[in-house]
Amino acid sequence: MTMTPQPSGAIPDRSIYERRESGVRSYARSMPRQFGKAAGVWMHDNRGGRYLDFLSGCSTLNYGHNHPILKQALLDYIGGDGIAHGLDLHTDAKAAFLETYEALILKPRGLDYRAMFTGPTGTNAVEAAIKLARKVTGREMVVAFTNGFHGMTLGALACTGNAAKRGGAGVPLSHVSHEPYDGYHGPEVDTADLLAQRLADPSSGLDAPAAILVETVQGEGGLNTASPEWLRRIAALAKAHGALLIVDDIQAGCGRTGSFFSFEGMGFTPDIVTQAKSLSGMGLPFALTLFRPEFDQWSPGEHNGTFRGNNHAFVTATAALRHFWSDGAFTADIARRGDLLAARLDAMAAEHGFETRGRGMMRGINVGSGELADAVTAACFDAGLIIETSGAHGEVIKILAPLIIDDALLAGGLDILETSLREAMADDFAVAAE
Numbered sequence: 001m002t003m004t005p006q007p008s009g010a011i012p013d014r015s016i017y018e019r020r021e022s023g024v025r026s027y028a029r030s031m032p033r034q035f036g037k038a039a040g041v042w043m044h045d046n047r048g049g050r051y052l053d054f055l056s057g058c059s060t061l062n063y064g065h066n067h068p069i070l071k072q073a074l075l076d077y078i079g080g081d082g083i084a085h086g087l088d089l090h091t092d093a094k095a096a097f098l099e100t101y102e103a104l105i106l107k108p109r110g111l112d113y114r115a116m117f118t119g120p121t122g123t124n125a126v127e128a129a130i131k132l133a134r135k136v137t138g139r140e141m142v143v144a145f146t147n148g149f150h151g152m153t154l155g156a157l158a159c160t161g162n163a164a165k166r167g168g169a170g171v172p173l174s175h176v177s178h179e180p181y182d183g184y185h186g187p188e189v190d191t192a193d194l195l196a197q198r199l200a201d202p203s204s205g206l207d208a209p210a211a212i213l214v215e216t217v218q219g220e221g222g223l224n225t226a227s228p229e230w231l232r233r234i235a236a237l238a239k240a241h242g243a244l245l246i247v248d249d250i251q252a253g254c255g256r257t258g259s260f261f262s263f264e265g266m267g268f269t270p271d272i273v274t275q276a277k278s279l280s281g282m283g284l285p286f287a288l289t290l291f292r293p294e295f296d297q298w299s300p301g302e303h304n305g306t307f308r309g310n311n312h313a314f315v316t317a318t319a320a321l322r323h324f325w326s327d328g329a330f331t332a333d334i335a336r337r338g339d340l341l342a343a344r345l346d347a348m349a350a351e352h353g354f355e356t357r358g359r360g361m362m363r364g365i366n367v368g369s370g371e372l373a374d375a376v377t378a379a380c381f382d383a384g385l386i387i388e389t390s391g392a393h394g395e396v397i398k399i400l401a402p403l404i405i406d407d408a409l410l411a412g413g414l415d416i417l418e419t420s421l422r423e424a425m426a427d428d429f430a431v432a433a434e
């Protein structure tokens, strides 16, 4: 299927990036185009090429690019000289966000959290979460899990599993124990039992933890999913051992797995929750750490930051909450599309003997090798589909389509993936060599 015009204009000079941009750039290497505009599920490059976005800024654009309602709210706010930056001052935009969040998110779910606006990136929300847990408990150790990803600053990086990312730290990453995630040792071994044993055994070498930090679906770590039973066990262990349970919902939240929080309906309540990525709804930087009121033991300014509470993001986040989360329609839509996605991926996996991963609209297919996954995603990109990989070896092709995508375009993108995968398998990865 060709659903998308391919770039045709002259290749513009992009030497500025080689000359001046740091070698740390990454996505730009696998997608060597210059993008100018984006709307809904489409991104456009500067040569007339159009790309269906199955990456969505790693789940930052769950509502698509430049959603018209969010965009209009922001335009109105800026047009009316609304406060753009106000440190952590009270603003109309902040009040509207907090009131909407309370009314549409917290109250209907029976959740009682205080909201802390951290610096606007996810890693900052995680730093605040683990700092708070350490302060509240007076303990140092954090239990995190194999394949977990929590961000790039030192505290969050210490909780991250990936060796290449950890290697960038330049100092020892300490005070974190990486315990096996659900399913890490295969279906026969209940890794919650292993953690229970280590926590109960005074000679296990595991110091009493301040927190247990977990993703319900591991976004960067390969779309491993934790079962509700396992998560309930982990929550109970945290409680029994005086540790705070932190759910890092930065990638899995905001509807990606189906509900606003990825842990809804599972029968446990985290002590602390982190949010970022799709929270602003428009790709504006915005992060939030939520915690039970009794843990709000910060002194004023103890975790500080110039950009705490991005007022433009308050505006778009409030518009997103009102538009998508005031009733159950969006959740029902996500469930339907998630089922379509699962059925198509299961069929592809069955054709080639692979396995699928994930939940809701956060799913992928484990093709067993990073080399093959890269060949497939490169072929997808050539056919006009933006799609990425995840997992310890980049072996899981990850589908993070905008949640608002219509069924026909979802199917169209999956057609490209199916064809690219079939061709890569048939050509014995010849696609990669081209």
Ligand SMILES: *Cc1c(COP(=O)(O)O)cnc(C)c1O
Binding pocket: 058, 120, 121, 122, 123, 124, 126, 149, 150, 151, 152, 215, 219, 220, 248, 249, 250, 251, 252, 276, 277
């Ligand atoms: C992306 C991500 C982070 C880090 O967020 P940044 O905004 O990149 O700092 C933390 N945790 C999870 C689960 C993420 O997916």
